[in-house]
Amino acid sequence: xxxxxxxxxxxxxxxxxxxxxxxxxxxxxxxxxxxxxxxxxxxxxxxxxxxxxxxxxxxxxxxxxxxxxxxxxxxxxxxxxxxxxxxxxxxxxxxxxxxxxxxxxxxxxxxxxxxxxxxxxxxxxxxxxxxxxxxxxxxxxxxxxxxxxxxxxxxxxxxxxxxxxxxxxxxxxxxxxxxxxxxxxxxxxxxxxxxxxxxxxxxxxxxxxxxxxxxxxxxxxxxxxxxxxxxxxxxxxxxxxxxxxxxxxxxxxxxxxxxxxxxxxxxxxxxxxxxxxxxxxxxxxxxxxxxxxxxxxxxxxxxxxxxxxxxxxxxxxxxxxxxxxxxxxxxxxxxxxxxxxxxxxxxxxxxxxxxxxxxxxxxxxxxxxxxxxxxxxxxxxxxx
Amino acid sequence: xxxxxxxxxxxxxxxxxxxxxxxxxxxxxxxxxxxxxxxxxxxxxxxxxxxxxxxxxxxxxxxxxxxxxxxxxxxxxxxxxxxxxxxxxxxxxxxxxxxxxxxxxxxxxxxxxxxxxxxxxxxxxxxxxxxxxxxxxxxxxxxxxxxxxxxxxxxxxxxxxxxxxxxxxxxxxxxxxxxxxxxxxxxxxxxxxxxxxxxxxxxxxxxxxxxxxxxxxxxxxxxxxxxxxxxxxxxxx
Numbered sequence: 001x002x003x004x005x006x007x008x009x010x011x012x013x014x015x016x017x018x019x020x021x022x023x024x025x026x027x028x029x030x031x032x033x034x035x036x037x038x039x040x041x042x043x044x045x046x047x048x049x050x051x052x053x054x055x056x057x058x059x060x061x062x063x064x065x066x067x068x069x070x071x072x073x074x075x076x077x078x079x080x081x082x083x084x085x086x087x088x089x090x091x092x093x094x095x096x097x098x099x100x101x102x103x104x105x106x107x108x109x110x111x112x113x114x115x116x117x118x119x120x121x122x123x124x125x126x127x128x129x130x131x132x133x134x135x136x137x138x139x140x141x142x143x144x145x146x147x148x149x150x151x152x153x154x155x156x157x158x159x160x161x162x163x164x165x166x167x168x169x170x171x172x173x174x175x176x177x178x179x180x181x182x183x184x185x186x187x188x189x190x191x192x193x194x195x196x197x198x199x200x201x202x203x204x205x206x207x208x209x210x211x212x213x214x215x216x217x218x219x220x221x222x223x224x225x226x227x228x229x230x231x232x233x234x235x236x237x238x239x240x241x242x243x244x245x246x247x248x249x250x251x252x253x254x255x256x257x258x259x260x261x262x263x264x265x266x267x268x269x270x271x272x273x274x275x276x277x278x279x280x281x282x283x284x285x286x287x288x289x290x291x292x293x294x295x296x297x298x299x300x301x302x303x304x305x306x307x308x309x310x311x312x313x314x315x316x317x318x319x320x321x322x323x324x325x326x327x328x329x330x331x332x333x334x335x336x337x338x339x340x341x342x343x344x345x346x347x348x349x350x351x352x353x354x355x356x357x358x359x360x361x362x363x364x365x366x367x368x369x370x371x372x373x374x375x376x377x378x379x380x381x382x383x384x
Numbered sequence: 385x386x387x388x389x390x391x392x393x394x395x396x397x398x399x400x401x402x403x404x405x406x407x408x409x410x411x412x413x414x415x416x417x418x419x420x421x422x423x424x425x426x427x428x429x430x431x432x433x434x435x436x437x438x439x440x441x442x443x444x445x446x447x448x449x450x451x452x453x454x455x456x457x458x459x460x461x462x463x464x465x466x467x468x469x470x471x472x473x474x475x476x477x478x479x480x481x482x483x484x485x486x487x488x489x490x491x492x493x494x495x496x497x498x499x500x501x502x503x504x505x506x507x508x509x510x511x512x513x514x515x516x517x518x519x520x521x522x523x524x525x526x527x528x529x530x531x532x533x534x535x536x537x538x539x540x541x542x543x544x545x546x547x548x549x550x551x552x553x554x555x556x557x558x559x560x561x562x563x564x565x566x567x568x569x570x571x572x573x574x575x576x577x578x579x580x581x582x583x584x585x586x587x588x589x590x591x592x593x594x595x596x597x598x599x600x601x602x603x604x605x606x607x608x609x610x611x612x613x614x615x616x617x618x619x620x621x
Binding site: 160163164167168272275276285286287310371372373374376377378379381382383384 | 449457458460461462464465468469472475476506613614617618619620621
């Protein structure tokens with residue numbers, strides 16, 4: 001399926017079945033029988049799995065609620081635009097969502113740089129952005145009035161990693177970070193986490209977004225003989241780095257942030273290289289149904305596709321969609337963006353199926369949940 | 385060996401020294417058959433024992449992985465990481481070295497790290513753990529299972545170690561040579577010589593193959609160690 005096809009189908013369904021979205025209501029994106037939501041993310045290219053897996057999880061949640069009659073009788077229609085994890089394309093997509101599609105809200109943008117490039121457009125049109133897939137501080141502190149985070153911050157993830165590494169005697173940490181807002185946020189997070197221990201990274205190397213050119217960074221990091229390496233990039237770049245780095249006969253513990261795309265990273269690495277690779281996660285373990293949200297997610301996936309594989313990104317998409325659905329429900333039968341945002345802020349300390357988060361006007365940081373996982377070489381499974 | 389037996393029987397027959405009778409073949413043949421049957425039963429016994437030992441080891445792995453669930457997140461993931469490192473080293477290192485009857489240094493290091501973790505305060509429960517059936521028995525079970533892992537490994541290594549005894553090989557060789565020599569010495573008629581040679585050549589490898597299989601079921605390919613561990617390594621835990 002071509003990347004634009006889902007978007008076109010979404011728009012087509014919206015126009016044919018529900019008429020012009022704005023024909024019966026003044027609020028953008030709200031039709032008599034529909035609510036238009038926009039998502040710009042990487043659906044193709046080197047980071048394409050990030051958006052695809054998130055979208056898959058969200059789809060299960062939207063399909064379920066639509067099958068039950070929608071939210072206050074309105075079907076949730078999602079329009080997707082592929083930005084390839086490139087900020088310029090994300091900004092163009094956001095402009096189209098705002099001016100052309102006139103969506104009610106934006107949802108699940110993937111990446112820090114892509115979100116940052118879209119913020120001015122959000123501001124201009126007053127469109128809320130729900131559950132972006134980034135843990136960057138720039139949209140958390142100070143609080144951005146239009147951005148509602150669900151996942152924990154990168155700084156929390158990194159603090160947990162540093163704590164874990166210190167606990168088990170690995171103090172020499174190197175960092176390889178993407179040369180953009182995401183990578184710099186990761187670097188700041190590491191410096192902040194190491195500061196109380198009066199330590200600094202033993203090596204700091206940059207890599208380009210969506211690039212597999214990591215040989216030189218691997219060589220330089222290996223020269224510094226770290227005990228652990230923190231990679232702050234997406235799966236394709238990190239997989240490339242790991243391949244080059246392990247060729248240099250190195251044994252340092254490698255860690256990735258949740259944004260990496262865990263399943264995609266597992267698929268991108270051969271069995272011996274992926275064994276023991278660490279990934280911090282900001283959602284519960286998708287294979288542990290003891291938490292109600294995970295159980296619901298598993299059931300939704302199995303009902304839609306018995307062959308579907310569980311994963312962290314799709315669970316995050318499912319949870320983000322549940323948050324969106326709940327806020328739409330609480331915004332009432334005639335939702336406005338203002339009522340929708342107020343509904344989100346009124347959630348305060350709440351939970352989605354046992355997954356706690358905080359949402360208020362003064363605190364949009366969402367969840368503080370972080371956990372460590374490790375990849376298993378044999379089958380690419382995870383332990384937590 | 386068959387050729388040597390044939391040549392020797394021809395030579396002794398030429399010199400008219402042969403006092404051998406066909407009736408001698410029967411007890412010797414029986415002995416040969418019993419030896420083959422004994423080795424075959426040992427092959428089956430050895431392989432079954434190895435399967436049982438590895439199954440027990442895999443069960444212990446699963447139990448230990450489950451028991452660690454009561455630990456706080458960082459301790460739990462470290463414990464499971466070490467546990468799965470060990471399982472991974474078995475499938476990727478020890479499964480290969482065991483074919484040569486050797487243990488793997490990597491697996492030894494991995495189990496040592498796991499033991500070190502389980503014997504340290506890193507594997508201890510927090511001061512006020514939630515009381516559950518698993519947490520109530522955690523300390524004893526974690527300790528038991530870790531020792532069970534060591535036992536299981538030693539048992540597996542022992543069962544797969546080479547029992548390739550030269551004396552056994554020599555015994556089979558002597559028995560076969562005697563049997564072949566006797567058969568050639570007492571056979572009548574040129575046409576039966578071809579059949580006899582064919583039967584002897586066919587019969588000879590049977591106990592030898594059994595002995596080879598018996599000596600190490602892993603090396604013989606009777607048992608795939610990695611495949612037994614694959615299900616637990618494929619689990620998301």
